Amino acid sequence: MVFALRTLRFPRLPFTIRLFSSRAPWRIPGRTYRVLALVACFFAMTACEGGTLPDLLESPQEETMSSTGKMPLPPRLPEFHTAQDVPLQDEKVFEEVYEENVEEPPPPIPSAARGGTESEPLSPFLEEVHLIPPPGVHDLIRIAILLPLSGPHAALGNAMLHGAEMALFDLAEKNFSLLPLDTTGTPAGARRAAARALSNGAELILGPLYSASVASVASKAREKGVPVVAFSTDRSVAGNGVFLMGFLPRDEIERAVAFARSRGLLRFAALVPDTAYGRRAATALREAVARHGGQVVKVASFRPGSPDVSAVVRHFADYDQRRASLEEQREVLEKRDDEVSRQALKRLEKLDTLGELPFDAVLLPTGGDRLRTIAPLLPFFDIDMPKVRLLGTTQWDNASLGTEPALVGGWFAASPPRARADFSKKFKDIYGRYPPRLATMAYDAAALAAVLARAPGGGDFSHSALTAANGFAGLDGIFRFKSNGVAERGLAVLEMRRNHFRVISPAPEFFE
Template identity: 25%
Template structure:
């Protein structure tokens, strides 16, 4: 039986943010400089490329320290996999404090780093980006907060914009035109809602209604009648929920299911992974719903290799460490002198990472190829596979 406390706790909320890879609030973003000269140095591809990776360490938080270990190990795997390139990967640890991340980045720059991969948190990544401007170094942060993207700062984390666009685009192709959006009133919910609204507009669909709720049973209960009326009255074709917090998705979807609202009435879709943790797959309210997945075959291969090398499962975000190093290695391995500057990093063909194809955009955001999946009788079923390349017309 799935229950939640009368009020969602702050600790649970923070755990949900970390598990989903949701970035914390950012400082002022760096300025966008895509129209100016290339940011970042040129390299000699025949010589080792010095890459600095900033990961969590010494934080006193076992989960954060494990994540830092996973990111570093994944980066080492990518360096070892480099074909035709020599990657001199150097790991620097930092606490979540901005000053700690900036200090680590400045040390890396003084020791000859050509590019910074990391840190994890958006505010620290933004601070590092500002600090590295005078060094003419790019920063490939592990954050997925697009508010810090631009200039010399890129986000490697899978963004809400990517997920929303993938699901809405697929939905429109299936004939869904009228969307109802359900979102939390916290920071992540607001960011998710903006991504959904943008995706709906970009794909020529209509946002027919929206319902905001607080992180409490009472607030969720209060919106159920209006959602039920819209779904049962055929006023909408789809219900898109942010449901970021760990306890919200089970309660929200079960309450809708208890009211008789299923994907047969209006297609349910979610901005977060509905298959993690695995117990969610048995929830009545998520059956038939849609969510986005990375290229699962490539992800499984990485997890198997990682376990074999390090004797433990990788953290869910470890793939970002691999992707950052792999992108630089792919460019350097092809003899590209622009492997660490904006010209090379934003190549339209993109790169192949642990979770499939991805590319960095000139505005500092990213685009990732994802699959669309549903849940059928407690089993994940991929209904539209992840693309393996960026063909013309694909994406933004």
């Protein structure tokens, strides 16, 4: 039997599925036509993952529109996971962004979709659905996403693309087109990808990932009047049409310091990597502490590539001086032949050093293996925890770090964990592995584009739309862009526990 199915439209999918046969006759007898129509409906419902007819007729996209007339917000995912359910992952830190190591490389993206020429298997989403705009649509909205889909950071780039695809299927309308382009992780590759995006009529560019790549893309995009929503954390590339989705150390440290001051901590110190990121973190600490009425008493730095940082931590802890003070006190007491001195000597036997540290809290803005190496050195050189509270940034956002006893009880600012836990489960169900931390950022960027694309009369990606005062609600919590292109985020304060986090100060749900 030969048959033909006209274009079918399913409310659950943002694009049209087209099934056809070149051998199908132009005319089909009436009864046969009705039978085939029933068969077509059966296959259509099967293709929609077994949904019932009422489900298929109900459009979830309509529920996301704001009834107040304000810019609609991306819906929050169901929050059925607790903080303890955040999946364990391993993490590798980059200077600007960090990623968890992925056990298996993500499915490669077809080179035709990203500007290459090689033949590669399609990603799971692209295998199942042909992203073909419906017939008669002339107001197609084209959005480009620039990621390292090949090269040393391909695993991260492909995982972020999968996150963006998930947002597309959750929120995008039928006239929304996402064009993935490979930057190869280099400024030159990003420049080529941006040129192709602009030549294809992209109205908004998502990405690229690193600040050097963002800088190489910005000038061409400005010439065309196309805004860029990038994933970098380097404030120097923001502004004049460039908006940063990245988590900035200044906001994270501001939130952590404000909470620490509310708990009575006054004197702060920092042990930072000798990198641009580390220097920005140290500056952010000084500014935050000055605003909240504390003191920064010590800042030390270490070389990220150094195999041994024990000398730096030893000096940071004033270990030698405090050890010498202990020995001097022992000598004084040993010369005295009285019961009080003998009791004092017994108490000193349990100590490694003598003398109070000059700080109440230590900022450690690093993560992954580097954090696992440095953290145990602090108690080893007699920095008493939790008497001295450790503070971190979003780079601590990895529950497996709780296996290091020195980090348990530490505080850090990050996005609310529940929605991300649900996303991680969905991602694993689709791709067979947990996503890297930055995948939610790509989801939120694509969701933002999908929401702005719904503006009456076509997509509105203007400066005023991107900087809407009420902001947007994503998987990583609420956020909004300031006029300088930097994202302001509503962050929670989490406490590191063994293998999980505990929210000790919830994130705000709206901007004041």
